[in-house]
Amino acid sequence: MDAPVPLSEPDASALASRRSRHDRTGDVALRALTAGAALLALAAIATIVYEVVRGASLSIGHFGLPFAWHQVWDPNRDIYGALNLIYGTAITSGVALLFAAPLSIAIGLFLSELAPSGVRGVVGALVEMLAALPSVVIGLWGILVLGPFVQNDLEPFLGSFLGWTPFFRGEHHTGGLLPAMIVLTIMIVPISSAICRELFLTVPRELKEGAYGLGLTRWEMVRGVVLPYTRGGVVAAILLGLGRALGEAIAVTQVIGSAQGIHLSFFALGDTLASRIAAQYQGALTALAVSSLAYLALILLVFTLVVNVAAQVIVKRFERKQGR
């Protein structure tokens, strides 16, 4: 082994330049590696869109756009249309949203304005745990516990009260649109309420105290200050919940009962875009059947993309307005 030679001037600068070359390559390499990973995320979206469109191309060529407003879905005659399923998706998600939106806002208000700090943490964590429940477990509960309750208690009760409207009449089932709406509500609420709480916490303290200083009650303060201040964000929170409801396949498949037709009554069995795919993709016999299910997936993809992008745009505008 050579004895260590003390570095002379030129050696040191050579070493430094070698090191800086190393560093430059390292910087470029890490930058390229991480940028490549980011491109992978973009590529994943592109692949999903491409594969769904490719899978649906046969059906698109065969049925074209009218697929979206034709009602018949008949594997025996190999004729497919999506209208029933679009209706099922819209009505279950829409009604679930009507239940979930006020609930989420109220929970957000409770967690941000009302609850004492100890309760706040515990209830907040519990609501988040509700979001973590796997949908298949909610579906299992929906079919074996909620279903019989809906059939034996809830539907007769609603029928006796509201049977004069077209929405609450007809035969009682363990499955159907009503349990699907309840299950979806359970899935939307934790998502939307967690976002609402975060939003309400961003309202500046001075504004709230100013409102109290004017002699307003707590509710008047919320209506006059908190809700106007966070309006855009609350809409986005609810849209994000809607995105989840539209695409929920498993729990809905378990409870909705896979039926044809458009029924006004919430007691009827139905089907949604996502649940039809989940229920029939394995058993699809013809190429056209598989392709039509991919077409359903494409429609669902467009719906959820629109909803999610709208939510994002609203959030961005909200953040800009706040100068963040």
Add this chain to the structure above:
Amino acid sequence: VSRLVATGSVRRRKRKSRLVEILAVLSSARAVGALALVVLSVLVKALPALNLDLFTKTEATFGESGGGIAHAFVGSLLLVGLAAAMALPVGVLIAIYVSEFAGPRAAMVVRSALDVLNGIPSIVIGIAVFSLLVLAIIMLPLISRATQEVLALVPQSLREASQALGVSKWRTVLRVVLPTTLGGIVTGATLGIARAAGETAPILFTSTLFTNTVSTDPHHPVASVPFIIFTYSESPDPNLHEKAWAAAFVLIVFVLVTSLAARFVLHRAARMLRAG
């Protein structure tokens, strides 16, 4: 502005405010009640089938009692483990790109892409790509976002100090910044695993022909816990219903414990970063 002018009887206004407060409390109680209802009914129904056999034996032949779902546990572990191994490095690298290298515009594009990815229904992803990749794609935004959140908390002065000492950027990122974000990475990975473990839709299309024996060969379709719950719940055999409840209970406990642990770790990591 007119909303901010108080008019009317004070007593009535106070009563109205009180009413809304009560409604808010009731709403929260309802959400917590729903959680308790689901968890408790799963627990009650699962009790008869919760025994060691559940974890050590495979499916009983139709109509017979006993047996277990060991094959599903092994399958789930395998699927989720492999998917996490794929998603974890990519997710962390994306987070590093967004917070250390990208300009504001590129960062926004990548962040939006992750949000879009997070919003695509898993059943649609399941139609597009094979199941392992679906789980990885589902985990990716969760891992990346949690890592980004913690990276954003790393004080700028730490990076500047390192660079002032002549340390190059890539060494700074890998040796100084990244180690401080370990908490965020662990959180993201745990949240991702909890989510992927409960995902049924993507597996639906690929594990139809799974065997009822323990299999660790990833080339063969494997059973998984959520898939077992889904198929057993639609079966007429009460023994299988019982197994579905037991599997649901194990899944719930796993998911809730991992999500709670993840939040705890993130909370601690964030607090340490803020304090340090």
